Amino acid sequence: MKKFVIRSFLFSVILSIIIILPSIYLYQTKEYLVSVDTLIKTNSSIIGYKYNRENIREYKLKKINSNKRLDLMALGSSRVLQFRKEMFKESFYNAGFLIESISDFKIFLSCISKEKYPKTLIIGLDQWMFNENWDNLKVKKEKTFWTNSYTFYPPVNIIIKNLLQKNFFYNYKSDNLNKIGIKAINNNSGFRNDGSRSYGKQISLLLNEDETLEDFEYRDTFKRIEDGNKRFEYSNTVYVEAISELNTFLKFCNSNNIEVIAFIPPFAKGVIEKMNATNKYHYIDSIYNKIEPIFNNYNFEIYDYTNPITLKSLDNEFIDGFHGGELTYLKIIKNMISEKSKIDSFVNFKNIEKSIVNKSNRYVVY
Amino acid sequence: MLFNSFEFLVFAIVVFALYWSASKKNILIQNILIVLASYLFYGWWDWRFLSLILFSSTLDFLIGIKLKNTEEKKVRKLLLYLSLLLNLGFLGFFKYYNFFIDNFISAFSNLGFNLDYHTLKIILPVGISFYTFQTLSYTIDVYRKKLEPTNNYITFLAFVSFFPQLVAGPIERAKNLLPQFLKRRKFDYDIAIDGLRQILWGLFKKVVIADTCAQYANQIFNNSPDYSGSTLVIGAVFFAFQIYGDFSGYSDIAIGLAKLFGFDLKINFSYPYFSRDIAEFWRRWHISLSTWFRDYLYIPLGGSRVNTSRKIFNTLVIFTVSGFWHGANWTFIIWGLLNGLYFLPLILTKKNRKHIEIVAHNKMIPNFRELIGIATTFFLTTIAWIFFRAENLQHAVNFISKIFSESLLSTPEVRPRPVFYLLFIFVLIEWVGRKYIHPLQTLNVFKIPIILKWSIYLILICTVFYYSGAKQEFIYFQF
Numbered sequence: 001m002k003k004f005v006i007r008s009f010l011f012s013v014i015l016s017i018i019i020i021l022p023s024i025y026l027y028q029t030k031e032y033l034v035s036v037d038t039l040i041k042t043n044s045s046i047i048g049y050k051y052n053r054e055n056i057r058e059y060k061l062k063k064i065n066s067n068k069r070l071d072l073m074a075l076g077s078s079r080v081l082q083f084r085k086e087m088f089k090e091s092f093y094n095a096g097f098l099i100e101s102i103s104d105f106k107i108f109l110s111c112i113s114k115e116k117y118p119k120t121l122i123i124g125l126d127q128w129m130f131n132e133n134w135d136n137l138k139v140k141k142e143k144t145f146w147t148n149s150y151t152f153y154p155p156v157n158i159i160i161k162n163l164l165q166k167n168f169f170y171n172y173k174s175d176n177l178n179k180i181g182i183k184a185i186n187n188n189s190g191f192r193n194d195g196s197r198s199y200g201k202q203i204s205l206l207l208n209e210d211e212t213l214e215d216f217e218y219r220d221t222f223k224r225i226e227d228g229n230k231r232f233e234y235s236n237t238v239y240v241e242a243i244s245e246l247n248t249f250l251k252f253c254n255s256n257n258i259e260v261i262a263f264i265p266p267f268a269k270g271v272i273e274k275m276n277a278t279n280k281y282h283y284i285d286s287i288y289n290k291i292e293p294i295f296n297n298y299n300f301e302i303y304d305y306t307n308p309i310t311l312k313s314l315d316n317e318f319i320d321g322f323h324g325g326e327l328t329y330l331k332i333i334k335n336m337i338s339e340k341s342k343i344d345s346f347v348n349f350k351n352i353e354k355s356i357v358n359k360s361n362r363y364v365v366y
Numbered sequence: 367m368l369f370n371s372f373e374f375l376v377f378a379i380v381v382f383a384l385y386w387s388a389s390k391k392n393i394l395i396q397n398i399l400i401v402l403a404s405y406l407f408y409g410w411w412d413w414r415f416l417s418l419i420l421f422s423s424t425l426d427f428l429i430g431i432k433l434k435n436t437e438e439k440k441v442r443k444l445l446l447y448l449s450l451l452l453n454l455g456f457l458g459f460f461k462y463y464n465f466f467i468d469n470f471i472s473a474f475s476n477l478g479f480n481l482d483y484h485t486l487k488i489i490l491p492v493g494i495s496f497y498t499f500q501t502l503s504y505t506i507d508v509y510r511k512k513l514e515p516t517n518n519y520i521t522f523l524a525f526v527s528f529f530p531q532l533v534a535g536p537i538e539r540a541k542n543l544l545p546q547f548l549k550r551r552k553f554d555y556d557i558a559i560d561g562l563r564q565i566l567w568g569l570f571k572k573v574v575i576a577d578t579c580a581q582y583a584n585q586i587f588n589n590s591p592d593y594s595g596s597t598l599v600i601g602a603v604f605f606a607f608q609i610y611g612d613f614s615g616y617s618d619i620a621i622g623l624a625k626l627f628g629f630d631l632k633i634n635f636s637y638p639y640f641s642r643d644i645a646e647f648w649r650r651w652h653i654s655l656s657t658w659f660r661d662y663l664y665i666p667l668g669g670s671r672v673n674t675s676r677k678i679f680n681t682l683v684i685f686t687v688s689g690f691w692h693g694a695n696w697t698f699i700i701w702g703l704l705n706g707l708y709f710l711p712l713i714l715t716k717k718n719r720k721h722i723e724i725v726a727h728n729k730m731i732p733n734f735r736e737l738i739g740i741a742t743t744f745f746l747t748t749i750a751w752i753f754f755r756a757e758n759l760q761h762a763v764n765f766i767s768k769i770f771s772e773s774l775l776s777t778p779e780v781r782p783r784p785v786f787y788l789l790f791i792f793v794l795i796e797w798v799g800r801k802y803i804h805p806l807q808t809l810n811v812f813k814i815p816i817i818l819k820w821s822i823y824l825i826l827i828c829t830v831f832y833y834s835g836a837k838q839e840f841i842y843f844q845f
Contacts, residue, residue: 001386001553011820015827156831163828 022162023154028170030180032154039180040066046198048183048190051158057149060095060195061111067093069116072346074195075099075108076124079265079322081197082329083122086355086366088346093118094195102129102245103140106252111146120259120346125291126231127264127284127306130242133233199319203363206319214320218270221321225274234280238290246291250298260300261343263332264288266308268318301341303332311335317362325363330356367410369619370573370834377407382626386553397524397547400627404527408492411533415491418456423526425452426501430508430515430522442509449505457498460491465694493533495691499658501526504540506662513541521547530623534616536634536654543629551628561625563806566826568618574833575792576611578785579604586780587755590765595774598765600781605755606748607789610639613652618804637800639747639793640725642739644708645718647747655691659684670713681713682706692754697762701753708746724800 027033031049039047040062049055064070071090074083081096098108105123128134170176176185184190188200205213214220224232253260264287267275275281288304295302305311308324311331318324324332334352336343359365367374381403385396409416429449433442504525507513516522525544531537586593586601593601614635624631634654641647648656660669667680682703689702712718725740726732732740749766756762799805809819 001555004553004555004558011823014820015824018824018828155834157834160828160832164832 018163019156019159021168022159025162025167025170026154026159029182029185031182032158033152034180035152036062036150042180043178044180044193045175045178046184046188046190046192046200047180048185048187048198048200049180050182050186051154051161052151054149055151056191057098057146059150060098060191061108061146063195064093064095064112065116067091067116070118072120072122073118074122074124075105076265077126078197079126080122080124081191081195082324082326084192084196084326084366085194087330087333087352089348090346092194092346094197096124096195096197097191098146099124100141102242102249104145106245106249107141107143108146109252109256109258111143114256117256117258119257120261120342121253122343123260123262124265125246125262125287125302127267127287128231128233130238130287130290131233131235131283132237132239132241133235134231199363202319203361206363207361218268218274218321221268221271222274225271225278228280232275232281234278236280236282238283238286243290243294247294250294250300253300254298259342260295260298261303261336261341262295262301263303263336264306265322266305266311266313266324266328266332268321268324269308269315271321272307301336303336303339303341305332305335314362319363326365327356327359327362330365367407369616370569373410377403378623378626385627391550393548393550394520396551397520400524400529400547401520401527404524404529404532407529408527408532411492415494418491418494419497419527420523422453422456422498422501423523424519425449426505426526427516427519427522429505431517433505433508434515446505446509450502453498453502453505457494460494462694496535496537497526497532499537499655500540503537503658503662504544507540513544516544516548518548528624528629530620530627530629531631534613534620535652536617536620536632537658538631538654539658542632546629553628557625557628560807561622563809563823564618564622564625564804566622566823566830567804567806568615568620568622569830570826571611571615571618571792573615573830574611574788576608576615578788578833579608579611582780582782582785583608583755587765590761590768593768593779594776595769595771596776597778597780598769599774600778602748602752602755602765602769604785606639606744606751607792609751609754610635614638621803633803636803637724637796639744640740640797640800641743642721642725642736643712643717643743644705644746645712646721647743648705648709649722655688659688663687674714677713678710681709685709696759697753697756700759700762701750704750704753705747708750727801 023033030039031051036055036058039059047056047059064073068091070093072088072092074080074092074094074096076096076099078097081094083092083094083096085092085094095108099105102125109117167182170185179185179188179190181190183200187202189198189202190200192198202213210216221232224230228234250260275284284306287306288302292302308314308318308328311328313324313328313331317327330352333343333347334349334356337347337349337352355365367377381399385399388395388399405416405419408419426449429445432445436442436445504513504515508515516525521544524547525538525540528538528543583601583604586597587605590598590601617634621631621633632654634652636650636653638647638650641650664680664684667683668676669680670677672680685702685706686699687702689698689700689705692698692701709718712720721739725736752765753759753762756765795805799808802808802811809822814822
């Protein structure tokens with residue numbers, strides 16, 4: 001028995017060392033083992049998780065609840081993430097990436113304390129949210145989807161993955177210190193302090209026309225269209241239940257004095273053309289006409305930018321087939337102002353014009 | 367509490383430490399500890415069913431004592447029937463009530479009678495089929511006077527509820543396991559190490575092989591109308607490996623755990639996919655159940671010492687019942703029947719005991735004939751597994767029809783290369799270790815240095831951890 005205990009102990013020690021080494025790396029990079037409350041207090045420059053993107057849901061929710069009441073908040077999928085605080089003169093937070101379907105909007109807002117409801121909400125209504133063949137309205141999410149998404153302890157399979165990738169100790173650089181997560185450190189990609197998305201290394205790859213990019217020349221988006229999957233499912237009619245959910249959400253906003261400015265985000269021109277050629281996405285053409293009356297009922301605004309021609313946005317401003325860059329989103333704001341939108345009171349039009357002229361490159365402005 | 371969970375790891379370490387230290391090797395204390403640990407382990411799923419297992423154990427314990435004290439044939443028979451009625455009654459109610467009601471009503475409706483009925487929402491107690499068969503074997507053996515009943519209640523409770531094999535077997539015979547609870551257990555270093563190795567190999571089979579194959583098998587079976595015949599073949603093969611890895615992995619963990627506590631459980635799987643005919647397959651697959659049916663159903667029916675038509679009947683009966691044991695669904699019954707049909711030619715030509723030794727016993731590689739035998743047996747069992755896995759008979763028939771269609775020759779839509787490599791390595795390791803209870807025993811045979819041995823263990827553990835992302839329950843828990 002003694003021999004068994006000694007050998008088992010020795011073996012466990014070796015195994016523990018193997019497990020602990022990559023765990024140190026996960027701790028140093030703050031990918032795991034740092035509480036979400038500590039992260040909120042950290043003035044991070046960027047948060048980019050490699051393994052656990054779900055963490056960001058609880059993080060953003062807590063951040064909203066811990067901040068002062070916001071004047072303006074962007075809410076939607078990854079297709080609102082390009083709005084940045086630099087674009088507005090009032091307090092702003094980007095709660096993009098937190099919403100997947102129409103029913104999510106109301107449930108998410110109910111996770112925020114009432115006194116922290118934003119005064120004005122910019123919401124992105126993705127086209128597929130109105131597609132019965134994709135939409136996941138059928139399974140309504142629980143609040144825990146946002147309130148309990150954070151994982152503190154790394155799963156052992158993640159630790160072993162890091163072990164195989166020989167990730168033991170990370171390189172201490174001063175500019176890495178306030179970055180959170182492996183992607184933030186390695187690629188400078190993730191979420192900025194205002195909740196907006198930094199594409200980091202991907203931008204330089206795009207500028208260099210790197211063929212290794214996943215959606216290089218929209219090949220991934222085109223494949224989705226050809227296969228009719230991954231949010232590009234075919235449908236010719238607008239999903240009635242989604243319209244009803246939208247109405248419920250707008251009613252909720254109206255009764256809570258939240259002003260809503262909604263928009264349907266743009267696809268790249270090449271993608272729109274490809275979709276039109278299939279003749280299988282007629283539901284998209286009807287979305288605006290179906291939802292505009294509901295917005296009018298509450299005196300809220302709705303804009304349709306499905307086709308980027310409305311914005312005079314070129315294909316080379318798009319990060320991929322369905323995510324425009326910052327420049328595209330500045331053009332959205334500019335267009336809204338020209339349509340006499342209430343967003344005008346949150347922006348300095350001259351600054352917007354100036355930023356467009358002085359952009360860093362065709363994707364990034366600030 | 368799954369064997370492949372962190373809770374179980376903590377549970378097993380604590381019980382192991384208490385068992386060998388705090389108990390001071392006192393048999394009674396050890397047995398009490400086993401009962402408490404086993405009831406905790408079982409109650410982790412659903413504590414409400416603890417009363418059921420306690421009732422079943424107490425009943426058979428009392429019947430055993432009563433059988434010992436009476437020689438009167440009528441009374442003895444009555445006691446046996448009481449045990450059969452109550453044990454099979456519980457099993458029948460929990461497992462088959464809705465099945466019989468549904469089929470009864472559907473049969474009447476086909477005759478033009480529409481009956482008003484309702485099914486019950488019955489939760490199946492985990493492992494009921496396993497422990498029911500284990501206690502039944504005790505009562506039947508005592509009745510047949512092949513086993514001396516025990517007077518020790520704690521020992522009997524420990525025998526029925528022994529946690530390593532409580533929920534998914536192996537179904538132990540009282541003759542083998544019960545005496546082990548009555549004698550002093552000695553800790554044996556070599557046996558304990560071998561137990562740990564077997565647990566490790568079982569975890570590898572479950573977490574790495576079964577759960578990985580399950581992802582693709584589920585995808586293909588759940589969307590079978592959308593896939594070509596060639597993809598469905600891949601789905602069926604993946605399921606064959608899933609169920610083998612899942613169930614034999616569980617058995618390995620159970621047997622390995624028992625070794626750590628000083629118990630020797632019977633082997634339950636012995637490289638069934640290397641079988642050269644279906645009879646050999648059934649001697650190597652779920653051995654504890656096959657031999658149970660052989661001893662308590664097939665032989666009492668007359669076995670093979672009867673005329674040909676009776677022999678055919680007996681064979682088909684035990685395979686059909688074996689299918690039904692797995693679940694209240696026609697798919698399981700057809701699976702059993704199909705295996706019975708595969709078996710018939712061998713039993714009729716008296717070739718069912720042709721292959722006793724493991725294939726290529728004294729060689730490294732099999733000859734052509736053996737290879738053909740292995741491939742044919744694997745093909746037949748895989749076709750039968752389709753019924754086992756399908757949602758219903760229509761699903762299985764459509765699945766098989768599509769396999770034998772033109773699309774069989776098309777390029778499969780699902781072809782995960784890493785899984786193919788993984789299966790290749792797995793089959794290779796099993797082939798090398800086929801002469802032993804589990805392949806890791808070869809490490810001792812080849813006298814590999816300890817550093818290399820430990821490195822192999824570490825690699826296997828890391829691989830298990832690597833694949834441990836999505837935990838899945840063991841398939842056989844539902845039976």
